[in-house]
Amino acid sequence: MSVRFDLTTFGELMLRLSVPLGERLEATNQLDLYPGGAEANVAAALARLGRQTAWFSSLPVNPLGRLAASHLRAAGVDLSGVIWQGAGRIGTYYVEFAAPPRPTQVIYDRADSCITQMDASQVDWDLLLDTRIIHLTGITPALSPGCRTLIPTIIARARAAGIPISFDINYRAKLWAPAAAQAALTPLIQGVEVLFCSQEDAARVFGINGEPETVLRQLADSSAANKVVMSIGDQGVLAWDGTTILQQAAVPAQIVDRIGAGDALAAGVLHGWCEGDLPLGLRCGVTLAALALSQYGDFVITSPEEVAALLAAAHGTSRVSR
């Protein structure tokens, strides 16, 4: 029996306001604006590849909410499950892209956004569950008490309906302390279909240190996840498919904008998951992550043709194609 979506997801989308490399945020008079949010990034990337995806969240009935929606619709994401609020705000965050010795800086201004007001009664459960997989992240439970309640509810209902969960830890130190994150997230990731966790988050949140393969195995053990995908920085990803460890080197890329690369990786892996082919997913994942690094914006803009060409090529090139 066919389902409507390949993937549904629930999470926050913010407006990102940034200054380009070399300019100081505190001295600018113009800001670039892009939408961004971990779950929306995944849904948009998969839609760009031709997948049917839907994003569930809440947006204000004002130009800022419509701006966010336009970007998602342009990517091809279904928004039927969005709750439009007459009053309420959309979160924002500021980015100062920077050259060393300065790190790229992020300032969040996301408190009390529309999604933090949501509860289970506002979710269109039939629609949310009409999917092959639901993707969630460790950001959402940190947003508000309502969200901290809602995420376990979604997981419970998905389990009851036999819908697998994809979960990306995505630890945000500016939202909560490691111990709080560990306490909240550990029960949520038990038995998920796909668990995404960077080696850095494994150490910070779960206190798992050591060689990459050891960390991966411990993540698998402690979560009982069917598949675990662990990014190991610029080197690529390591994955556990339930029986063996797979390794996928990163695609060399020139870094224009780091933000969203992890979500692009997740999207690629889930694209492969939809095909029942985790190795393909890992290759797609590092390819999408490299594409995300090479362009501005949290959303990765691409096409099936572009990803296919990059998968076919040994590696990217700086030559002009004409």
Added chain:
Amino acid sequence: MSVRFDLTTFGELMLRLSVPLGERLEATNQLDLYPGGAEANVAAALARLGRQTAWFSSLPVNPLGRLAASHLRAAGVDLSGVIWQGAGRIGTYYVEFAAPPRPTQVIYDRADSCITQMDASQVDWDLLLDTRIIHLTGITPALSPGCRTLIPTIIARARAAGIPISFDINYRAKLWAPAAAQAALTPLIQGVEVLFCSQEDAARVFGINGEPETVLRQLADSSAANKVVMSIGDQGVLAWDGTTILQQAAVPAQIVDRIGAGDALAAGVLHGWCEGDLPLGLRCGVTLAALALSQYGDFVITSPEEVAALLAAAHGTSRVSR
């Protein structure tokens, strides 16, 4: 005995994010950024004219707070009384400048900014009261319970110290209802030295309708203010100096950006007040207001030379001076 400042003021400063006329906020990918806030606008305009002014408020210790401070310092405003908070946000507001049939739209995102957390213990009272006049507006009491308590405290301490108050009603319908504003503001304006209230706000907040002169007299009666300045739209201002009614026509201007024109008017009037010359203040006020209309940004950028030249001229001109 000389005092340090000509004018001190307490209020909120926000970051204004806007799109130019002809573009839709919901379809933009770039926002212009200016600082703005009724009280800061007044302090900055007076400083541009060579007056000693100080702005009291609270800002976050981050690039956005520093951006706001830089603009005020550039204008020449003293910031010794600003409370810097390690955590906290600066309010923002979005503006879509528009051509008819669309009105220019403002979307506030100002809840829970740093100033809303302030209380009397954070005010450097010696500094705030070391002034010839304190300027306040009807916006601040609407921001938070703390602010609603703080404004009467400032007024009480000022009275105890014999410092006159300038108060601009500045009703904001998106912050509170007319009745709430009337209840809160009526006691605050009793016996102030200068009361600013537009004819429109007189009707909306205090229910005073009728011919301009009648409205002005009623404002004077009900507030016992020493001087009342009432803007009557594009036509100019009417003022009560305690004995007679003065009228000052508006300076013809091409409207580039309406926001901040009322604050520029107040600054000009207070500039005249400092000279003990209300008619001069009214002429300065309409001149500064016209300058504010003719340029982007809430802060009016000008110089003593420019204002002097405009006061000397019968009216502005579209000729090139070379």
Added chain:
Amino acid sequence: MSVRFDLTTFGELMLRLSVPLGERLEATNQLDLYPGGAEANVAAALARLGRQTAWFSSLPVNPLGRLAASHLRAAGVDLSGVIWQGAGRIGTYYVEFAAPPRPTQVIYDRADSCITQMDASQVDWDLLLDTRIIHLTGITPALSPGCRTLIPTIIARARAAGIPISFDINYRAKLWAPAAAQAALTPLIQGVEVLFCSQEDAARVFGINGEPETVLRQLADSSAANKVVMSIGDQGVLAWDGTTILQQAAVPAQIVDRIGAGDALAAGVLHGWCEGDLPLGLRCGVTLAALALSQYGDFVITSPEEVAALLAAAHGTSRVSR
């Protein structure tokens, strides 16, 4: 029995490359880019109002085709009926917005675009006819022999299926001569449900001159259309509903960009048609046209809330709403 779309349409979408007022196209080094096309403009405007619309056409499988599609998807238009061609071009046109004495200039570079290669075998007829009305324009038959054949085929199949036709004359002097247009268009508009024709086109294409009401009646007589909507320049529109003549004054607007205003008018009229309320349609039409004039781009960007507010207001205002 319910149908899938409120309106389907078939036509060309181009990329518009423009310079702002005051700059010369021949001296620029940067061009603003917007999508535009008479039929796509109508579909997008109706989708912004919440209507279900679909656009049928052909686009190249390259970033330019995807750019066009993104804008339509962002507006909410269904693109299932678009034929994607591996090779082929998207038409472009250049606009030099100008101040008098210069007229705003348009340079078309649209020959041999993808749509000109289309034939009836490429149309998803089930989808195209799953609609309450089909909207066509007099531009498409002028594009290529294929298109000149395809438009009558669409009309014939629609008639066979009982689907009414909306037809906008939209004469383009740079595509064909008046006599050729008259010969081609006269049979196409016989008995259409809604005929749009400006007074100027009535004169240029059909040789109908005289007082507006006379011209309208002659248009109605010669086309046997059920409803005829005739724009009479900046004054508004005149309409024939089969029995009487309706008049609707234009909504006062500041003109930022004239292009697309006629399509916005058509969209508004068809919005009313969907409600079975032509007078409402005329009011919506002049409102959407005024909105289109006040913003850059061929697509009118708006929301149901904005249109409702403007319909409720007597007229637009230059005041700031805050």
Added chain:
Amino acid sequence: MSVRFDLTTFGELMLRLSVPLGERLEATNQLDLYPGGAEANVAAALARLGRQTAWFSSLPVNPLGRLAASHLRAAGVDLSGVIWQGAGRIGTYYVEFAAPPRPTQVIYDRADSCITQMDASQVDWDLLLDTRIIHLTGITPALSPGCRTLIPTIIARARAAGIPISFDINYRAKLWAPAAAQAALTPLIQGVEVLFCSQEDAARVFGINGEPETVLRQLADSSAANKVVMSIGDQGVLAWDGTTILQQAAVPAQIVDRIGAGDALAAGVLHGWCEGDLPLGLRCGVTLAALALSQYGDFVITSPEEVAALLAAAHGTSRVSR
């Protein structure tokens, strides 16, 4: 016997640095850059109309000098007579385009530019005199002692060679006082072929006041010029052709940038002069002036086709031509 150029000219070209309307020069972080100079403007405008023109001056051998030269060459002006100096500066001037009540402001920074160092030995006299007419302005003698000597030398040599002079008074109050200008210019304009002088300059420099026709006649009397062209503000021009007074109304225009309009007028008049048709020249002049007003930059960018179309039309239009 044919000559090489229709018109040669000698004068200064500066770089103009400006901010758009609504922005303050003192608060900007970006400046628009255009070349400009009264004589170069005339040469460039005539070259755009297909005339052979040459500009004589001096430029520094650096990117700023080359920038100026590129703009002139792009227009089609011959630069063989330019003296390139290894050391030296190009003058600049700053413009703050402004909305009322602010006038558009010009700040000159032109002292000691390359041209001020020139003397007669640097002029390629054969080339300068290989022309039908030489155009000079009242700006150049005010630039430096060298220039004050050079201009009479050019006039004397031209007379000796039988080459007529066109002279535009172009009084610049920021360069010299009216009395100094009058003393220097009066001998220079005796018996010139064409004298350009605005009614305002007639009053300021020569003290000639009164009704336009009276002023024109007095200008003609006091200069013994063969033809006198006097602009009378926004109303158009009045001209004396040696026997009668001609009047030409201005072409209605929307003012985007006033600077250069007077030079465009001179170029148009001289275009007609080349045809031996002063009335044509006046029509061309007001047309070019209107075009100059409608676009940014001192140089008017146009083409023979555009001017022909505007001359043919009764007046400009704000309609879109497509």
Added chain:
Amino acid sequence: MSVRFDLTTFGELMLRLSVPLGERLEATNQLDLYPGGAEANVAAALARLGRQTAWFSSLPVNPLGRLAASHLRAAGVDLSGVIWQGAGRIGTYYVEFAAPPRPTQVIYDRADSCITQMDASQVDWDLLLDTRIIHLTGITPALSPGCRTLIPTIIARARAAGIPISFDINYRAKLWAPAAAQAALTPLIQGVEVLFCSQEDAARVFGINGEPETVLRQLADSSAANKVVMSIGDQGVLAWDGTTILQQAAVPAQIVDRIGAGDALAAGVLHGWCEGDLPLGLRCGVTLAALALSQYGDFVITSPEEVAALLAAAHGTSRVSR
């Protein structure tokens, strides 16, 4: 007997529309515009060095044609041989500058441009042949049947007049297949004075593979060209002067824009050819190519002084010169 031009050339010029690195073409709303075309690039670069050059082609009588002409005139190129067409288009091409893993992408939209309509009757043969050398490329014969006929005609007439030919293979895979190119180009390059062919094109078009020196010798053998210049990627160039092989290392450069570097190389080589000094030409060639890489645009903007300074320096430097 002296000739008028150092070099004449015939070929197409297009408008290039691009987005900067990091932005996606399919998501942009603004395009940078530069002119570009292999032959025009060569003529413009040589003119910047003070050479007399002329470009023969066809342009439309519209702002886009005039824009192209302005850039060429600004560089100093003679346009007397350009055929202006009342109707017709100028080709365009789109560039998405990209960071790895994405290659910089080029999308051509050049079919049916004005030059494709040209035939021998439109060429001003006296002017074209009034030159020391004629430069042609392998792009032009691929543009249209007319161009495929015209190029051999030019070569035949040049030979008859004793004018040497410079020919750059410049294979464009998007215009024709290697076999077609080989068939068309092989007869054209027999006995040319200078043949330019990259090592990559030698392999793709002529099937010549192997060590660089071997490839170069085979190119020389199979073409009987007097001089062969072969770029070997980022390493520099190899040249055959009829007797020996010369090698010239590339000048280290930071790549900002690859497009036009090959044409800059050809211009530099031909500059040396004009001096009768091939080694100088190779040094100029790699210097101009490095300059082209370091700046945006197909045209290389430089000056005799800049090239002389770079030739004198061992290598470029990132130091500030002040």
Added chain:
Amino acid sequence: MSVRFDLTTFGELMLRLSVPLGERLEATNQLDLYPGGAEANVAAALARLGRQTAWFSSLPVNPLGRLAASHLRAAGVDLSGVIWQGAGRIGTYYVEFAAPPRPTQVIYDRADSCITQMDASQVDWDLLLDTRIIHLTGITPALSPGCRTLIPTIIARARAAGIPISFDINYRAKLWAPAAAQAALTPLIQGVEVLFCSQEDAARVFGINGEPETVLRQLADSSAANKVVMSIGDQGVLAWDGTTILQQAAVPAQIVDRIGAGDALAAGVLHGWCEGDLPLGLRCGVTLAALALSQYGDFVITSPEEVAALLAAAHGTSRVSR
């Protein structure tokens, strides 16, 4: 007894007009504008770190002078000692940021600026000497005869008042020859408290060559300075504290804009000097220099928090902090 300022300084501030990397100055139509001047850069950087600093100079009473003042005030620099001139110019300089093989180019247009007209009678000596240290550079004596007299006067008065001098050689080859600089500067630097001289300037101006340590010792010997700080290019700095040689490696940085890095180094060293801790000063100096390299503009924009974080970190990082 406490003094008012930590540091006072006297010198010129210019407007810097630049084009970004990849664009040619001679082909631009827009310039970025930043203020800059060696002494002002030092005063602004120290003010950003919370130090009390004052800048003495002269500026014109026009928007350009006010622009310069606004930037300094925004940084927190006291301007009470600035002489405002009714007539006069502010110097400008043009920068073409460039990629190899092109060097970044600087073109000065600074002759006859306001500061060159100053003499001792215009200095507010009480204010200038109310400081812990006075910072001067080797640029100022090269500006004009007045400045060449004024600098020794300042040094003499400072010595008389017991105020130590900080002196940065800052040789500018475009202002004077090495021999002239050596003759003028040698007496000025005798016995200064801190001497800044790059290894390159030691060789160019003073003819001191050899190993870095040897050069440093010779600089110390020949100047009798208490402390000597010598930058050794990208490797960092070497310093002599009167007894031993200290070495401080540079902080790795990505170079966005080299201009101002040397002044940032001086500011950092003087920040440490104020703390009586030269090693801290060296660490601050290389940190501020790295920050200056990583951002556009001559002024380094930073905060005490940012510098503290960088000093605490081993090195900068390209990671995103969120």
